[in-house]
Amino acid sequence: MRLSLSCLTKPIIHGYFRSSCSWRVRIAFALKGIAFDQVPVNLIKDGGQQFTEQYKGLNPMQQVPAVQIDGIMLSQSLAVIQYIEETRTGHRLLPADPKKRAQVRMISDFIASGIQPVQNLYVLQKMGAEKVQWAHHFIQRGFEALEPILKETAGKYCVGDEISMADICLVPQVYNAERFKVDVDQFPTIKRLNQTLLKVDAFKESHPSCQLDTPAEICT
Amino acid sequence: MRLSLSCLTKPIIHGYFRSSCSWRVRIAFALKGIAFDQVPVNLIKDGGQQFTEQYKGLNPMQQVPAVQIDGIMLSQSLAVIQYIEETRTGHRLLPADPKKRAQVRMISDFIASGIQPVQNLYVLQKMGAEKVQWAHHFIQRGFEALEPILKETAGKYCVGDEISMADICLVPQVYNAERFKVDVDQFPTIKRLNQTLLKVDAFKESHPSCQLDTPAEICT
Structure with a gap:
């Protein structure tokens, strides 16, 4: 049996405590009951860690959150939320109607x-x-x-x-x-x-x- | 047999020729092959027709487009596009994967x-x-x-x-x-x-x- 690495690793949210878009994604993961790791990206310190070459490599949009999940990197909170809605069970984040x-x-x-x-x-x-x-x-x-x-x-x-x-x-x-x-x-x-x-x-x-x-x- | 009025009437796009959000919705309807009527809302004339009480009653967001479809009023172009994707056949606007x-x-x-x-x-x-x-x-x-x-x-x-x-x-x-x-x-x-x-x-x-x-x- 071959197991994909992405099935064994928790999603990682690169975010900032006060970013409203990061908070949206944290709420969605919590509602779905998905365990995740967090990597803080300080939007203020050193002129903003989102502007470093390292972060830009991860997310060219230079915004938080960026989410590593199932072997891909996603940004834009609503895209992330709808991705977990379409790939995970648990609390429904969009109504059926x-x-x-x-x-x-x-x-x-x-x-x-x-x-x-x-x-x-x-x-x-x-x-x-x-x-x-x-x-x-x-x-x-x-x-x-x-x-x-x-x-x-x-x-x-x-x-x-x-x-x-x-x-x-x-x-x-x-x-x-x-x-x-x-x-x-x-x-x-x-x-x-x-x-x-x-x-x-x-x-x-x-x-x-x-x-x-x-x-x-x-x-x- | 009872026919819903909304099935007999074409959707109406309240929009503006140069609004990029209106254009998005026009493209989506065209790709799906859905006939629609248009009501122009001039965003410049008279200080902007989107700010009239009449339009505000239609769309409190005072933006274009606003779309009357299936008996409801929707605004926000991506919400409209995904609504027609989920309710109409024709060209797929989001991939299956x-x-x-x-x-x-x-x-x-x-x-x-x-x-x-x-x-x-x-x-x-x-x-x-x-x-x-x-x-x-x-x-x-x-x-x-x-x-x-x-x-x-x-x-x-x-x-x-x-x-x-x-x-x-x-x-x-x-x-x-x-x-x-x-x-x-x-x-x-x-x-x-x-x-x-x-x-x-x-x-x-x-x-x-x-x-x-x-x-x-x-x-x-």
């Missing part, structure tokens, strides 16, 4: 393409002194659009009553919103969903406050 | 989250006089990452020898690159793929140069 799946992807993409990229570290570093105001503006504007959509689609969670990829995207984005002083009380559906989800084990154990590379002074 | 599907999603998401949102109209309007330089920087940087990835994954098209969602994302992004004077000759794989794809009917008939709402002076 095509219309609900589309709603999950719409909400996920709106956060992952419409909000997060415009307030990520690289863009904010380019904004200089205006960075807090810039991030606040784009998250506020994004949540103003997201709230009425979630009001339509949500049950206990973002789409109906099953935790999905949309929830995986929402919670880290709310964490960013709070960092940039967006008043989440303005968005009752977002607030309720976030509070509910933060009590779920997969969201708790993957939280930026308790990772390998979380600095001691902010560890909780 | 899970690893290749993941690569298609990784490339698509890198363009849709990593490049396009940082150079879209709304962000550029906020950048004022620096907008061309800003857009040029982010597309150049994105293509520097994309080129080595495509060199690994590409066959005749972005991933292997079948046209996929990754190709649907690539061509409109190259169109934007050219608008912002990025020299695509620096990226031989991207250049070759784009040239090959622009000869395919689905990419030609959906091109911004020949839509309902393309201004006469730039129609070709």
